[in-house]
Amino acid sequence: MTSFKFVLLWSDALFFLLIAAVIAGGVWSRRQPHLRANWRKVGQNRVAMGSAAVLAVFFAIAFIDSLHYRPQLPNVDQGEVRYSTEVLSALDALLMPMRTQTEKTYSAPLATHLFAKETLDDAGRDYPPLRYPGTHVFGTDKVGQDVLYLTLKSIRTALLIGTLTTLIMLPAAIGLGLLAGYVGGWVDDVIQYLYTTLNSIPGVLLIAASVLMMQVVIDTHPEWFATSAERADARLLALCAILGITSWTGLCRLLRGETLKLRELEYVQAARALGVSSARILWRHILPNVMHIVLIAMVMDFSGLVLAEAVLSYVGIGVDPNTISFGTMINTARMELAREPMVWWSLAAAFIFMFVLVLAANLFADALRDAFDPRASR
């Protein structure tokens, strides 16, 4: 298996775009003295840098997991080259032994024998030995998959939900927020009506209703997707979009308020007096001065979205059941604590990884807010 076909899923493309945007934003803010001072404040915060390092590891794993390809199938006849319908990622290739070395069913972390007794050929009922004893750091799940492999694969889903949701809603939130605050009048009324209406629908219910509808669309159009990975990917992106629709209102309101304030400041008045067009004022004078709010909102929303993914997938309105995520892991392991003797490692692994990720995100977000929002500093 030497040859492969590179696959670029939509979510991969958006994820790469996001990383590029973060890098570009970093380069841009290096050239702004007042932003550089803020970043220095973040850099001097030991907790912030520690959590940033943890987040960087998570993002690196997600990045490797976003390089998708389809391996070539072994050539049966000397005809055209065929590729597997299974979409793998670079992470799968790196973790090849973990992915393929499966057991029959549950085994405890680092165990040498299966978890339940079975009838063996020679010696009555006993714990059968594992095929790969001592290699499963977090044990194996019901169908014998390595739990550590599943948790590492879950990271990409969690990060995509946490970041792409904000990325997708950003244009709408920024555009409408600035417009409502700057233009005012009936435009303001319409935009306010729009977000009050969306806001008044309970979030979970709007998500549930939209996901149900999206499921019908995806199920009635199987011809849109070549592989099951593409279908799962479409569902993931749709979920991000739906979560975005329910969460852009908060940022939009913040931006509207800030724009209302900035509009009356002298430098904007001066620009207007000099005959600068409205579009240019918004782009050059107002947008750069509200970007810190966007940044803060983005990192503050992240941890909530990661937690929300788990809950939504658990309820059955989250990602595709075939997508590996913390929510689907918890969902399949939900009854395992009730077993006798209980199976705790799947749940423990999912919760520990999620806790570390969300804790790091929360701590980093706090440091960022303290550095960039002068009012929040205490």
Added chain:
Amino acid sequence: MLAYLIRRLLYALPILIGVNVITFALFFIVNTPDDMARMQLGVKRVTPEAIEKWKAERGYDKPLFWNTQASGAGQVAETIFFDKSVKMFALDFGRADDGRDIAREITQRMGPSLAVAVPVFALGLFTAISFALLLVYFRATYLDFAGVVLCVAMMSVSGLFYIIGGQWLVSKIWHLVPISGYAEGLSAAKFIILPVIISVLAGIGSSARWYRTIFLEEYTRDYVRTARAKGLSERFVLFRHVLRNALIPILTGAVVVIPTLFMGSLLIEAFFGIPGLGSYTIDAINAQDFAVVRAMVFIGSALYIVGLLLTDISYTLVDPRIRLS
């Protein structure tokens, strides 16, 4: 005051209509009733007759907005939009897929939802405020720091963990309360106590930290300095001045959720088998019962709008400087 209330209620009407139109678009225009029928009956090998029968049983066989075959008012009234959306304003929600009346089901399930949600709300508010007060009393000490760290750590734990872990520890290992279920009357207490404690615990991290910030902000005000300059004790300043003023934003901020307490909590009710509106919604989602989900969306938005109105009123009640106009 009365004039203001009436005007606010009139403002609420277009929002409710907007919600209605959005849900209608979501449920009937994105997917036609034909799609839904095919989905429910299985995608492959469905005869057109079966689809027609499914639609007729649920009243989806009418035109969407305008019925050309009917006469007079029937042109508007005998449509899906009138049947399924306009009638909601009269609290007529139609029937669920299993044939039961949704409005009746909702009134029956409101009790259990409230039995959990009201104690969670009251107890949660009380513990979070007390905890924040404790941290503020010991502000800028290691106790305060440890408390904030605890809050952030508790915020970072998934809500599912509190539920699964709590059920496992309290019900399975300690055998203190039943794992799930519900009973009428006072015997409901043993079923309710664990979900209430878990919900309070799951929510305390973020709210206590937020309240702490509000308290600290209040400490920077001039009147606090004046009170100290008068020679009042630190404890007196905290409880008589800071607490009372900080409670204004805290309590008025909490008012908005009071009406939505009726909706219950999806997760808690599903895990603990409480027959409230939350588990009703979850069952409807899993069974893809669109009529029920639509009804719950409508009720939820109406309650939210009531909550906004109550918030405005409570502002005027606690702060005489704010006038409604």
